[in-house]
Amino acid sequence: MPTLSNSLKTKRRRIPISLTPLIDVVFILLVFFMLASSFEKHRSVELVPPKESKGKSTQPKTDQIILLLVGNDRFEVNDQTYDLDAIHTFLDERRDQKILIKTGPDASLQDLVSLLDLTASLSLPNIALLPFREQSDEKP
Numbered sequence: 001m002p003t004l005s006n007s008l009k010t011k012r013r014r015i016p017i018s019l020t021p022l023i024d025v026v027f028i029l030l031v032f033f034m035l036a037s038s039f040e041k042h043r044s045v046e047l048v049p050p051k052e053s054k055g056k057s058t059q060p061k062t063d064q065i066i067l068l069l070v071g072n073d074r075f076e077v078n079d080q081t082y083d084l085d086a087i088h089t090f091l092d093e094r095r096d097q098k099i100l101i102k103t104g105p106d107a108s109l110q111d112l113v114s115l116l117d118l119t120a121s122l123s124l125p126n127i128a129l130l131p132f133r134e135q136s137d138e139k140p
Helices: 004-009 020-036 084-093 109-121
Strands: 064-071 074-077 080-083 098-103 127-129
Touching: 064 109, 074 084, 080 084, 084 109, 098 109
Parallel strands: 064 098, 098 127
Antiparallel strands: 064 074, 074 080
16 A cells, blocks of 8 residues: 555656647647738728808808719719719819718718728818708708
């Protein structure tokens, strides 16, 4: 029968720990995160936030273009309707003017993003979004 002193004297056999499986797992995780991550630079468009004014002017300034985003890649400027290609040419010819973008009730977010991508590709410096307000017949 083994006694306590005999059990302390016997050496335990150590099991060697191999680092190879650990290195394999770390390498697989490294490859996974490298493939799953995106290395694309995210683009952004600088926008000027709209300012509330007490005196509401109905007429735009001469150096401003109010561009109404109707929807389905259709735009209106001065009651003329343009598609995406035509508005590209229109805005390219008027780079020095400030562009005020106003969305209509049927405009989708994708339409707005398409327009902002177009303005970013033209490197237009002066872009502002106007707040959307429902037209009502009642006056407060």
